[in-house]
Amino acid sequence: GQQVMQIPQYQHVQEGEDFTTYCNSSTTLSNIQWYKQRPGGHPVFLIQLVKSGEVKKQKRLTFQFGEAKKNSSLHITATQTTDVGTYFCAATFTTGGYQKVTFGTGTKLQVIP
Amino acid sequence: DAGVIQSPRHEVTEMGQEVTLRCKPISGHDYLFWYRQTMMRGLELLIYFNNNVPIDDSGMPEDRFSAKMPNASFSTLKIQPSEPRDSAVYFCASSLLGDTGELFFGEGSRLTVL
Numbered sequence: 073g074q075q076v077m078q079i080p081q082y083q084h085v086q087e088g089e090d091f092t093t094y095c096n097s098s099t100t101l102s103n104i105q106w107y108k109q110r111p112g113g114h115p116v117f118l119i120q121l122v123k124s125g126e127v128k129k130q131k132r133l134t135f136q137f138g139e140a141k142k143n144s145s146l147h148i149t150a151t152q153t154t155d156v157g158t159y160f161c162a163a164t165f166t167t168g169g170y171q172k173v174t175f176g177t178g179t180k181l182q183v184i185p
Numbered sequence: 186d187a188g189v190i191q192s193p194r195h196e197v198t199e200m201g202q203e204v205t206l207r208c209k210p211i212s213g214h215d216y217l218f219w220y221r222q223t224m225m226r227g228l229e230l231l232i233y234f235n236n237n238v239p240i241d242d243s244g245m246p247e248d249r250f251s252a253k254m255p256n257a258s259f260s261t262l263k264i265q266p267s268e269p270r271d272s273a274v275y276f277c278a279s280s281l282l283g284d285t286g287e288l289f290f291g292e293g294s295r296l297t298v299l
Contacts, residue, residue, distance in 0.1 A: 105287070114276060114290040115228070160228065162288070173288070175220075175228040 076163045078176035086184050091148040093179035095161035102164040104137055104144045109178075110157045118146075151183045189291035191277050197297045203265040206294045209258055210279030218288065219252055219262050220276040228276075234260065246271075267298045 077096045103122045107115040121137035128135045134147045161176040190209040210217045218233040232242040237254045254260040278288040
């Protein structure tokens with residue numbers, strides 16, 4: 073089935089450093105969503121990107137959707153300890169008339185104070 | 186709204202026993218999803234419903250797993266008989282706009298099968 077690869081799998085950064093996670097698909101996506109899951113918690117929606125080349129910002133977070141709609145990235149500027157968690161992209165594939173959401177493997181972010 | 190409500194939060198059972206997980210979606214949401222999360226396999230979509238009808242159950246591991254949605258406010262995921270490899274966190278999520286909309290997740294049910 074469709075797969076969404078996310079890299080890196082783990083990232084340790086010093087507080088104040090930047091962080092980026094990448095999401096890649098071999099097929100064109102209808103849209104892409106990003107979620108954050110705190111340790112012991114459940115995934116929480118951050119944002120959805122729909123248009124080719126779209127860029128959205130939420131405070132220190134910048135989300136991009138590739139021109140070919142096959143990849144996306146999440147960049148965090150000047151990380152804080154509150155950014156700790158696992159970041160997932162969720163890709164929508166259109167197959168057989170249905171739109172199916174597949175989650176990436178996630179990037180686990182650890183911020184060292 | 187209280188959000189998506191799942192029960193039980195934790196379940197420890199022995200191999201061979203039946204397990205039933207429950208979910209109450211957000212009122213008005215017409216899509217409901219069941220996901221399973223493990224370290225090895227990440228977040229896997231098991232099945233999803235639209236207006237109480239199962240749309241895609243291709244992610245259901247095998248016949249031991251079944252899911253129902255008898256009405257718009259309740260869904261169950263049943264495992265019978267349970268096996269140790271079923272140990273995972275099971276999340277229920279609901280959405281207003283289907284697969285292209287924001288998914289609201291419940292707190293999850295952590296299942297341990299001994």
